Amino acid sequence: MWRIDEVFDSTTEESGDLADRIEQRAKRQKFYIFLMLVSTALVAIFSMGLGSSKSLSFSKIIMIILGLETPTDIQESILINIRLPRVMMAIFAGAALATAGTLMQGSLGNPLVSPLTLGVASGASLGAALAIILGFSVIDVPVFDNMVYTTLMEFIPNTLIVVNTFIFSLIVVFIVIKLGELRGVSAESYILVGIAITFINGAIVESLVYFATPQQLAQLTHWSFGSVRRPDLTTVLFVGFILTLLYPRLIKYSWDLNTLAIGGDDFAISTGVDPGLLRRKILVISAFATSIIIAFTGLIGFVGLAAPHIARLIVGNDYRRLVPSSALIGALLVLVADTIGGTLFSPVVLPVGIMLSIIGGPFFLYLLLSKRSGAHG
Numbered sequence: 001m002w003r004i005d006e007v008f009d010s011t012t013e014e015s016g017d018l019a020d021r022i023e024q025r026a027k028r029q030k031f032y033i034f035l036m037l038v039s040t041a042l043v044a045i046f047s048m049g050l051g052s053s054k055s056l057s058f059s060k061i062i063m064i065i066l067g068l069e070t071p072t073d074i075q076e077s078i079l080i081n082i083r084l085p086r087v088m089m090a091i092f093a094g095a096a097l098a099t100a101g102t103l104m105q106g107s108l109g110n111p112l113v114s115p116l117t118l119g120v121a122s123g124a125s126l127g128a129a130l131a132i133i134l135g136f137s138v139i140d141v142p143v144f145d146n147m148v149y150t151t152l153m154e155f156i157p158n159t160l161i162v163v164n165t166f167i168f169s170l171i172v173v174f175i176v177i178k179l180g181e182l183r184g185v186s187a188e189s190y191i192l193v194g195i196a197i198t199f200i201n202g203a204i205v206e207s208l209v210y211f212a213t214p215q216q217l218a219q220l221t222h223w224s225f226g227s228v229r230r231p232d233l234t235t236v237l238f239v240g241f242i243l244t245l246l247y248p249r250l251i252k253y254s255w256d257l258n259t260l261a262i263g264g265d266d267f268a269i270s271t272g273v274d275p276g277l278l279r280r281k282i283l284v285i286s287a288f289a290t291s292i293i294i295a296f297t298g299l300i301g302f303v304g305l306a307a308p309h310i311a312r313l314i315v316g317n318d319y320r321r322l323v324p325s326s327a328l329i330g331a332l333l334v335l336v337a338d339t340i341g342g343t344l345f346s347p348v349v350l351p352v353g354i355m356l357s358i359i360g361g362p363f364f365l366y367l368l369l370s371k372r373s374g375a376h377g
Contacts, residue, residue, distance in 0.1 A: 098330025100286035101304030114304035122201035123172030127164030166295035226353030254319035
């Protein structure tokens with residue numbers, strides 16, 4: 001009897017230790033998320049303090065935000081019309097692309113999947129090339145009456161490009177989903193079809209570029225770099241409103257993705273989750289969120305691929321924490337890249353897409369190598 005009691009006490013103690021470790025890990029992960037949130041806010045404030053205007057330094061921005069100083073009309077105009085839209089768009093773009101990348105990687109079970117590698121980028125590029133080189137836009141078709149056309153042209157800068165990139169990226173994802181279903185409902189089907197569609201669209205775009213004038217080629221190249229400095233405040237608020245409506249839906253998929261991550265399709269089915277339906281829903285809503293961003297900014301790569309990986313190294317694989325962590329890391333990456341791009345060769349501004357490739361690639365590689373070394377150690 002003494003030995004049984006001893007074993008029971010030992011088991012209870014080990015269970016208590018495990019519960020304590022789980023609780024400590026959860027607290028640590030929440031602290032990391034809070035730290036990322038604070039870091040994003042600080043970088044946003046710092047970025048708003050950078051610019052050519054000497055009357056709006058970092059210290060001035062702090063004083064204005066804290067209400068210790070009233071901005072002049074010029075300072076207020078610079079903040080509201082130039083710096084605030086840039087910072088807000090960087091946050092929205094990074095969060096949306098990173099969240100979409102996390103969901104796509106989780107639903108398809110492939111760490112190399114991102115919104116821009118699964119057909120969204122190729123569709124957007126095709127739409128932009130058609131608008132810039134051929135002057136074709138979907139709003140020219142009879143479905144859109146003159147009132148809709150006039151309204152879009154009045155409120156959206158570069159209307160033809162914006163509408164085309166948005167519509168064509170969604171069309172391509174729709175084709176990928178339908179062809180993937182014909183081949184099968186497995187994750188590999190969507191990936192393979194997405195690669196094939198990307199090559200086809202790339203060939204079409206290259207053919208159009210071959211006949212483009214130097215001015216058209218320059219415009220298409222500039223668009224493909226990606227920049228958060230193009231949208232005005234009205235556009236940014238519109239994008240933010242749409243993403244605010246979408247984000248609760250994106251977070252909702254965290255529970256279902258956890259079942260896929262734990263035991264694959266068979267386990268997910270046993271818990272009442274339909275893997276095929278889940279993948280289709282995630283692809284559609286992730287593509288929609290991505291299209292909203294790249295329609296106004298151009299192509300911004302790397303974030304949707306790298307942010308989920310960096311978040312996993314920090315908070316683990318639980319999608320309930322991984323999704324918001326990826327969003328914060330994505331926002332922070334785009335903010336830092338845009339801030340460096342705007343100050344490194346000032347007054348020349350390097351597009352955020354270029355800066356993300358320059359500073360993000362080596363940093364991501366360092367994190368992966370550090371993680372591997374730690375695992376072997």
